[in-house]
Amino acid sequence: MLRKPYIIHTPEEIARIRVAAAAAAHAREQIASAVEAGMSTKELDMIAGAIIRDLGGVPTFLGYCGYPGNICISVNDEVVHGIGRPDRIILKGDVVSVDVGVTLGGAVGDTAKTVYVGDDEPPGDVQRLLEGTRLSLEAGIKAAKAGNCMQDLSRAVEKVAVAHGLGVVREYVGHGCGIHLHEPPEVPNFATRSRGVKLLPGMVLCIEPMMNLGTHRIYVEDDQWTVRTGDGKKSAHFEHMVLITEDQTEVLTKW
Ligand code: MF3
Ligand code: CO
Ligand code: CO
Numbered sequence: 001m002l003r004k005p006y007i008i009h010t011p012e013e014i015a016r017i018r019v020a021a022a023a024a025a026h027a028r029e030q031i032a033s034a035v036e037a038g039m040s041t042k043e044l045d046m047i048a049g050a051i052i053r054d055l056g057g058v059p060t061f062l063g064y065c066g067y068p069g070n071i072c073i074s075v076n077d078e079v080v081h082g083i084g085r086p087d088r089i090i091l092k093g094d095v096v097s098v099d100v101g102v103t104l105g106g107a108v109g110d111t112a113k114t115v116y117v118g119d120d121e122p123p124g125d126v127q128r129l130l131e132g133t134r135l136s137l138e139a140g141i142k143a144a145k146a147g148n149c150m151q152d153l154s155r156a157v158e159k160v161a162v163a164h165g166l167g168v169v170r171e172y173v174g175h176g177c178g179i180h181l182h183e184p185p186e187v188p189n190f191a192t193r194s195r196g197v198k199l200l201p202g203m204v205l206c207i208e209p210m211m212n213l214g215t216h217r218i219y220v221e222d223d224q225w226t227v228r229t230g231d232g233k234k235s236a237h238f239e240h241m242v243l244i245t246e247d248q249t250e251v252l253t254k255w
Contacts, residue, residue: 006185008202009178014243016107017178017204021241021252023055024102024109028253031071031100032115037092041073044098045084048073052102060101060108060181067225072099072112079169079210079218079227079235092118095126097237101181108181110206111253112239125213126234132164133211133236136189140207144242144249150185150196157209158190167216168209169235172227177241178204201246208239 009017031048049070052059059070067081074082074097075090082097090096099112114130116122122130136157143156161168174187185197189209199205212218217230229235241252 004184006197006200006203007176007178007183008200009204013107013179014202016105018252020057020102020104020107021109021111023057023104024100024111025253027051027055027057027102028098028100028111028113029255031098032113035090035096035098035115035117037090037117039090040084040086041075041082041088041090042084042086044073044090045069045071048098048100052100055102057102057104060103060110064181071101073097074099074226074235074237076234077229077232079212079229080172080237081225081227083223083225090117095130095234095236099237099239107179108177109253110177110181110239110241112208112237113255114236114238128164129166129211129213129234129236132161132166133209134238135164136160136209136211137207137238137240140209141240141242141249141251144199144205144207144244146199146201146244146246148199150187150199151192151194153199153207154188154196155191157207161189161209161211167212167214169212169216169218171218172210174206174208174239176204177206199244201244203244204241204252205244206239206241208237210235210237
């Protein structure tokens with residue numbers, strides 16, 4: 001049987017998804033604020049677990065396909081799915097992506113941001129990386145409106161990233177979300193050959209550009225999780241959950 005190409009959530013589901021997404025956004029901000037030079041990524045993961053549970057939620061990623069962390073923490077050339085480790089110390093000048101999943105009331109929130117560690121302004125290339133990735137997400141959100149196709153959204157994300165000279169990761173994509181962490185459809189960050197599904201009210205999408213300062217190529221580390229850039233250059237990741245409505249698309253995980 002063919003898998004459903006997309007999911008339209010009911011108003012009752014959307015009410016629960018809103019709560020989980022808001023909790024995930026709250027957790028993301030608290031976790032991002034806790035990032036500090038000198039701490040290990042394992043420490044940060046433990047703090048994240050406590051923050052999520054204090055909000056009444058459960059860390060969605062823990063145990064998902066056997067994933068061993070509370071959240072994903074990806075430093076510098078790590079693109080996504082980095083696992084907290086006691087021997088991985090966060091240093092000044094690092095860029096740290098925190099990707100947070102919160103399960104609450106039978107719904108799921110999934111959101112990420114990347115922060116620069118240090119008191120001063122990031123160097124020019126890091127600024128371009130963070131700014132370009134964030135703006136590519138904003139462009140995707142603007143294009144995520146009822147009546148547009150998935151390809152319109154994907155093209156909008158890619159265009160901004162390319163304009164910033166960034167490498168667009170192709171192997172990992174955004175996704176539908178809400179009741180399960182990963183629901184159809186896929187949300188690519190590059191223009192696909194086909195127009196893809198039409199965006200309809202009631203769809204909840206995770207738009208999550210993963211952009212590199214250098215090559216778009218990536219590989220998966222021996223731990224079978226951590227995704228790294230092919231050339232060792234830095235990578236950034238921002239993720240919002242959006243609800244498509246008749247008129248104004250709503251960001252459910254506002255910064
Ligand atoms: N947060 C990822 C996403 O945005 C999924 C992580 S699943 C895990 O889709 F198992 F790696 F945690
Ligand atoms: Co995520
Ligand atoms: Co996601």
